[in-house]
Amino acid sequence: MRQSQRERFFAQLLVYSLFLCLYVYIVTDIRPVHQTFGVHSTIFDQTSAEEFPDANFDKRFSDVATIGEFWEYSEQVLFPALYSSEYFNGDPKAFDGRFSNTIAGYNTLIMPLRLRSVRVQNSSCDNVRAFTKTCWGRYSADTALREPFGAEYGNSYKTDLVQWSGYEGFGEDYGTEGYVVDIPLQEAGQPTGWAAQLKALKGAKWIDESTRAVSIHAGFYNANLDIHTYVRWSVDISPSGRFQPWTTMWSLRLNPYSRQSDTIRLVAEGVFVVLLLGYLVVELSEMRKLRWGYFLEIPNWIDMINYGLYIAVIVVWVDFVLAYVVEDKGYAAKFSSRLTEYDEEFAQIAGIFRASTQLAAFNIVWAVVKVFKYLQLFPSVMLLWEALANSMVEIVPFFMVIVMSIVAFTFAAHWTFGHYVLEFHSFTRSFFMLVRTVVAQNSLPYDLMRESSPTMAVIFVLLWTVVMLLIIVNMFVGIITDSHDFVMSQHHLEQSRMLHRIGNSANVDFFRATLNRGIGALSRNLEKAGQSVSSTPTVIFKDNPKRKANKEDPTIFDPENRAQLKKIHNVIRGVDTKDAEAVRQMMVHEEVDKLTAADLANTVFAKDPTKAHDFLDSIIGIQIVQESIRSIEARELQEQQRVSELTSTVDRLVRETQAVTEALSTAPQLDTEAGVEKFLELQGVKTLQHTTSKS
Structure with a gap:
């Protein structure tokens, strides 16, 4: 049965490898990561990473800490880079050519820049005191300021904007509303029109104490690579007065079926969908067969999550294609030329494409985990898989202990050091900071912790090191080790008892058995052609010293026993060998003699007593042969x-x-x-x- 199971694993591994290769090819071809990185790094280096020209230290966008510094960055770094009017040698750029409104030569602005901000109402906090006439709290839909102002310099309040959220731990969910000001692309004769508009915004205090976030949105197109890029430079302003600058970039191909290679990918997508449907049919049939028992096996949960992610990726991609590629809306042509007005739909399209990318990236992890299921055809991998499965009984509750311990230390670190240390300023960052110290051996920011609380820093580090790194982690390793030792002992016990019952057939692995069957088939074909071929085992394994030593000990997989082997294969064909664990346990505990055809019919052969009787007869035949061999060997000895x-x-x-x-x-x-x-x-x-x- 185990040999039959390994043969099925081998066939399934070949099909799944094709399935996985198709998935990797499709995702990689749609999302050219290397080319996208080149676009992102170029824009980032010449905008966010560019130094302030008048600063007396290495000052960049990430160092913006005041409203004045934000305007300084905009006027001296960002807009000059995006709206440069001269080449490096001083020659003016042609505004009707490709290089106008372009950064790094090839990444061209396709629409005006959009400045967006959100404000809160005066007295929006709950702690107004007599000496404080106004205060500005955290941003929310209830505290948002929506009153119009600044129409003279192009400011307006809009409610149909792209979803915008602040930096994790510092910003809020700003929703789809806010004040916006669009700055047009450069035109001939007005190479610095943006400067006057920025000056007006700055003079009118478009950003003031009530502002909770401000951002600059841009859309680029690289014709060399056919890649569109959405960029947002954001600054979250907390009620404490802290500024958190950060940059967001999303890239995509708006016309993913325009190249010759895209046609090949389209065919691969069709084959992939057909294979996925086949896997879903198999999984649903197994779910129908096992009913609620299906959900009690961990590998089935891995399959469900894996297939669910595949379906989610396909749904998001189909929605993207139907909405922006198939329908005759001309998005590819529209966003490949210069627009006179900013279009929020560009960011929405980029967001959908990014969502599909994240789903695809997360799914590949689950997809590779499933490969280990099929690699059980190798005995060493099978033992590792069984060790992990056996350890889950103890790992699952122990994992809960680990999580609760980390959560407890997270609260302690957040409450004690969060007011001073960036890594502990929020619960989420505190939790993942501690997790990194466990799994990646990252060190705690001990020096900053000592500055915050010298005594508590020492106590916390000692407790964390002793409890988590010395006790709990070693207990986890101990559980895995004990499970592996138990599985190995069971394997050796099973192997010795199988060797006693069926002889050298128990020592023949999958590849040797397959080789024997192949040589047997070749022998039959040559015999039919009129040629003679030796079918003795010594010829098949002539280079195997162990086989030479036992050359008089035949196996069920030898060519001369192909009739009996074929009979066994016919009996167990179509049997789900996952249900044979009960038979294996009886073998390990020397209870296999108590096994009846009724037991096999109920556990393995789907209540088919005929197949169960045939299987027992075949196995008994092997045992009789083996006993006769042992009897002859004993007399000879x-x-x-x-x-x-x-x-x-x-x-x-x-x-x-x-x-x-x-x-x-x-x-x-x-x-x-x-x-x-x-x-x-x-x-x-x-x-x-x-x-x-x-x-």
């Missing part, structure tokens, strides 16, 4: 022992006879038999008569 004893006796008689002859030839003439015996005793030799009679 006894005969060899008797021959060895007789040979040693004859050798001893020859040596004693030679000794007597030599003694007599050198002795003086003795007249009596008693004298002769006395002489022999003096020579240390027993009498011939005594020796002969004893023999």
Whole structure:
């Protein structure tokens, strides 16, 4: 049964490898990561990472900490880079050419820049005191300021914007509303029109104390790579006055079926969907067969999550294609040329494409985990899989202990050091900071912790090190080790008992068995063609020393036993060998003699007593052959022992006879038999008569 299971794993591994390769090819071709990285790094280096020209230290966008510094960055770094009007040698750029409104030569702005901000109402906090006339709290839909202002410099309040959320731990969910100001692309004769508009915004205090976030949105197109990129430079402003600058970039191909290689990918997508449907049918049939028992097996949960993610990726991608590619809306052409107005739909499209990318990236992890299921055809991998499965009984509750312990330390670190140390300023960052110290051996920010609370830093680090790194982690390793030792002992016990019952067939692995079957098939074909081929086991395994030593011990997988092997294969064809665990346990505990056809029919052969009887008859036949082989070997061993004893006796008689002859030839003439015996005793030799009679 195990051999049959490994054969199925091998066939399933081949199909799943094709399925997985198609998935990797499709995702990689749609999302050219290397090219996207080149676009992102270029834009980032020349905008977010560019130094302030008038600063007396290395100051960049990430160092913005005040409203004045935000305007300084916009006027001296960002807008000059995006709206540059001259080449490196001072020649003016042609505004009707490709290089106008372009950064790094190839990434061209396709629409005006959009400045967006959100504000809160005066007295939006709950702790107003007599000496404080106004205060500004956290942003929410209830505290948002929506009153119009600044129409003279293009400011307006819109409610149909793209979803915008702040940086984790610092910002809020700003929703789809806010104040916006669009700054047009450069036109001929007005190369610095943006400067006057920024000056007006700055002078009118478009950003003030009530502002909770401000961002600049841009859309680029790289014609060389056919890649569109959405970029957002954001600054979250907390009620404490802290500024958190950060940059977001999303890239995509708006016309993913325009190249010749895209046609090949389209065919691959079709094959992939067909294979996925096949897997879903198999999974649903198994779910229908096992009913609620299906959900009690961990591998089934892995399959469900894996297939669910595949379906989610396909749904998101189909929605993207139907909405922006198939329908005749001309998005690819629209966003590949310069627009006079900012279009929020560009960011929405990029967001959908990014969501599908994240789902695809997360799913590949589950997809590779499933490969280990099929790699069980290798005994070493099978043992590792069984060790992990066996350890889950203890790992699941122990994992809960680990999580609760980390949560407890998370609260302690957040409450004690969060007011001073960035890594502990929020619960989420505190939790993942501690997790990294466990799984990646990252060190805690001990120096900053000491500055925040010297005594508590020492106590916390000692407790964390002793409890988590010395006790809990080692207990986890111990659970895995004990499970592996138990599985190995069970395997050795099973193997020894299988060897006793079916002989050398138990030692034949999947590849040797497959090789034997292949050679058997080749032999039959050659015999049909009129050629003779030796089918003895010594020819098949002539290079195997172990096989030479046991060359008289045949196996069920040898070519001469192909009829019996074929009979067994016909019996167990279509049987779900996952249900054979009960039979294996009976083998390990020496209860297999109690196994009946009814037991096999109920556990393995889907209540088919005929197949169960045929399988038992085949196995009993193998055992009878093996017992006869062992009987013959035992008789041969006894005969060899008797021959060895007789040979040693004859050798001893020859040596004693030679000794007597030599003694007599050198002795003086003795007249009596008693004298002769006395002489022999003096020579240390027993009498011939005594020796002969004893023999």
